[in-house]
Structure formats: structure tokens, C-alpha cells
Amino acid sequence: MEKRWVATIHLDTLEVEHDLSFKFKCVESCGKCCYELEIPVRDEDIARIEDLGYNAWEFVDYEKMFYRGDKFLSYALKKRPFDGGCVFLDPETMRCRIYGKRPLACRLYPFVFVKQGRVMEVYVKMDSFCPGLDHPEGEPITREFILREYGDVVEEYRRKVVKSQE
Structure with a gap:
């Protein structure tokens, strides 16, 4: 499975760095x-x-x-x-x-979230069958995108980070 980094979320501040060149749109x-x-x-x-x-x-x-x-x-x-x-x-x-x-797993696809300490890296599975990858009408994987689509997943990881600091 080829995967590509598209974003990093800092779990303590919710700051997001993202790949400006990648866009995604789930094709209905x-x-x-x-x-x-x-x-x-x-x-x-x-x-x-x-x-x-x-x-x-x-x-x-x-x-x-x-x-x-x-x-x-x-x-x-x-x-x-x-x-x-x-x-x-x-x-x-x-x-x-x-x-x-x-x-x-259906909800997350094609994204993969990997927690590494206080950051969570977001990768995309570059499956050739998915027409939404780098879609011309797609959306970049920004903070707004991540929190809108996966806010509950991010919050669950954030709680784990807080617990590990206690």
C-alpha cells in the first residue's frame, strides 16, 4: 500500500500543517x-x-x-x-x-491517522481505484476539513495524550 503524508495535527494546540498540493473529494x-x-x-x-x-x-x-x-x-x-x-x-x-x-474504517477511508506522541500524522492511501484522490474539485486537508470530518477521532486521541501526561 502506497501512502502519502497529507497533514500533521498538533494535538495540544490543534494546529495543522498540510500538503498544499493534495486535495480530496469523495465522489458521490x-x-x-x-x-x-x-x-x-x-x-x-x-x-x-x-x-x-x-x-x-x-x-x-x-x-x-x-x-x-x-x-x-x-x-x-x-x-x-x-x-x-x-x-x-x-x-x-x-x-x-x-x-x-x-x-x-469506512468513515476514515482513504485516510490513515497515526499518533506519534503529541502529534497525529494523517496519510492518504493512494489506491488507484479511488477517483477522489487529487480530485480537481477536491478540498485540501486543512484544520477545518479534519475537524469537520474527523473531529471526534482527533478528540479521542487528544484525551489519550492528556491522560498520558497526568
Whole structure:
């Protein structure tokens, strides 16, 4: 996986340095990531989706597992057998049926957040299938972009930094 640095967030001040040359725009109704990616579903994701009335057996692929080293992290989101798309992707509209409650991995894609002490680096996965990377109508990965789209993720990391300083 090729990844590219696009921003650094200073967790104590929320100052952001970013790559002025990179822009991103999620292309509505594209759905390519829903076909191309294997998505990990955390316990929190499963509980949130079950709250919508789904049973975990309908959307969790218990045969696909994610590990970091030898530590089990999660199972994967199921794919439809007839076309390989995510079970929540509407094949006619190419829109997610659970968009507001989708797994964190779906929400973050194509970005990867890496905490290093008091800063969090933001990288973008340079997947060739994603038409939103360096999109001419895209938005730079500024402080405003990050806080609007991922403010809760940044805040969670900030709390961990504060706790480690106590």
C-alpha cells in the first residue's frame, strides 16, 4: 500500500500543517471502495449497526480476520456473493444504507491517522481505484476539513495524550 503524508495535527494546540498540493473529494455514488476494500468491523461498529435492527450474522464475515502481529483486531464486513460489494451498499443507487452508522474504517477511508506522541500524522492511501484522490474539485486537508470530518477521532486521541501526561 502506497501512502502519502497529507497533514500533521498538533494535538495540544490543534494546529495543522498540510500538503498544499493534495486535495480530496469523495465522489458521490462511486462505491469503488465498497467493492475493493476489506473493511474491519470493531465491536463498537457491530453494536452501532445492531442498534439499527441488523443481526451481526447478516453483516460480519467471521471467516475473515484482521491481526496486528499475532494480536486479533477484528472480523471483516461481509461482501455480497453475487457481485463482491459490501452488504450495505445499495447496488442500484451505489449509496450506503447505513451511512450515518457505518464502520469507522469506512468513515476514515482513504485516510490513515497515526499518533506519534503529541502529534497525529494523517496519510492518504493512494489506491488507484479511488477517483477522489487529487480530485480537481477536491478540498485540501486543512484544520477545518479534519475537524469537520474527523473531529471526534482527533478528540479521542487528544484525551489519550492528556491522560498520558497526568
